[in-house]
Amino acid sequence: MSSYGLRIFSGNSNRELAEQVCERLEIPLGRARVDRFSDGEVRVEIGENVRGTDVFVIQSCSNPVNDHLIELLVMIDAFKRASARRITAVMPYYGYARQDRKNKPRVPITARLVADLLTRVGANRVLTMDLHAGQIQGFFNIPVDNLYASPILLPYIKENFSGDIVIVSPDAGGVARARAYASRLGANLALIDKRRDEPNKAKAMNIIGDVKNRLAIILDDMVDTAGTLMEAAKALLEHDALSVHACCTHAVLSEPALDRIAQGPLESLVVTNTIPLKERAKKISKIKVLSAHRLFSEAIKNIHNEDSISCLFEIRH
Numbered sequence: 372m373s374s375y376g377l378r379i380f381s382g383n384s385n386r387e388l389a390e391q392v393c394e395r396l397e398i399p400l401g402r403a404r405v406d407r408f409s410d411g412e413v414r415v416e417i418g419e420n421v422r423g424t425d426v427f428v429i430q431s432c433s434n435p436v437n438d439h440l441i442e443l444l445v446m447i448d449a450f451k452r453a454s455a456r457r458i459t460a461v462m463p464y465y466g467y468a469r470q471d472r473k474n475k476p477r478v479p480i481t482a483r484l485v486a487d488l489l490t491r492v493g494a495n496r497v498l499t500m501d502l503h504a505g506q507i508q509g510f511f512n513i514p515v516d517n518l519y520a521s522p523i524l525l526p527y528i529k530e531n532f533s534g535d536i537v538i539v540s541p542d543a544g545g546v547a548r549a550r551a552y553a554s555r556l557g558a559n560l561a562l563i564d565k566r567r568d569e570p571n572k573a574k575a576m577n578i579i580g581d582v583k584n585r586l587a588i589i590l591d592d593m594v595d596t597a598g599t600l601m602e603a604a605k606a607l608l609e610h611d612a613l614s615v616h617a618c619c620t621h622a623v624l625s626e627p628a629l630d631r632i633a634q635g636p637l638e639s640l641v642v643t644n645t646i647p648l649k650e651r652a653k654k655i656s657k658i659k660v661l662s663a664h665r666l667f668s669e670a671i672k673n674i675h676n677e678d679s680i681s682c683l684f685e686i687r688h
Contacts, residue, residue, distance in 0.1 A: 378421055379398065379401055379671065381401075381429045425455075463499065524618045537587050633655050
């Protein structure tokens with residue numbers, strides 16, 4: 372057992388998840404004021420003594436991404452200056468993860484920039500879930516724990532879907548994840564070969580694998596504008612899939628995602644609460660939210676106690 376105290380704090384991006392984590396760990400959520408000065412600058416004031424403590428700051432980089440990222444950085448700086456012994460940035464959703472390499476001339480690698488900002492401001496560790504690209508862990512010179520949503524999504528799929536199931540990867544980058552799920556479910560595997568001409572716009576091209584007369588479940592790490600999901604769903608139905616569902620970890624849901632989901636061919640969309648669902652999204656019956664608080668609370672407890680968290684990786688992809 373760690374000899375120094377555990378404290379959990381939250382910014383404004385996902386306070387509900389932080390409260391669920393604290394309730395499971397049976398500790399109070401730390402007192403912190405995170406608001407704005409009159410000109411919009413972030414104002415942070417820690418409301419309790421954190422000297423010598425093990426601090427975890429829960430903050431997703433969800434919309435508005437830049438505001439929430441700055442809140443996290445300012446909070447880490449505040450804890451560092453208040454002499455916290457260790458500071459862990461708990462980022463259920465790691466923003467800017469899609470900009471992880473130079474895929475054309477004169478573009479930034481913003482995922483690395485965020486890693487540098489977190490490290491330089493004083494974070495000692497990062498805890499996240501389903502990074503868009505695993506190599507982002509290598510952008511850090513501090514420990515990074517990347518949890519998987521599989522312990523949340525797999526039981527749901529097993530309990531709610533039956534018959535001849537095919538797990539579908541919407542692109543080549545997600546094949547390893549889809550294969551791992553298919554293996555655990557004893558299901559078939561398919562891949563959608565797509566062409567993306569510009570960001571947030573994708574066109575499904577062909578389907579590799581047999582989906583005819585099967586229940587198709589599209590598996591992805593995030594759903595943003597839902598353009599990829601809709602094109603994938605249409606292609607699967609054109610290839611005689613019985614029905615199409617989707618399981619995605621991060622519900623980014625930028626415009627016009629909600630209209631597409633409500634009116635499109637997907638029968639259901641399962642997401643986690645790494646990003647809080649928008650009020651309008653809560654009214655769409657197709658969308659089901661599963662809580663990630665158990666995984667994060669167990670990871671935080673194990674990290675605090677200097678125990679391994681590998682037991683939380685139900686499957687590896």
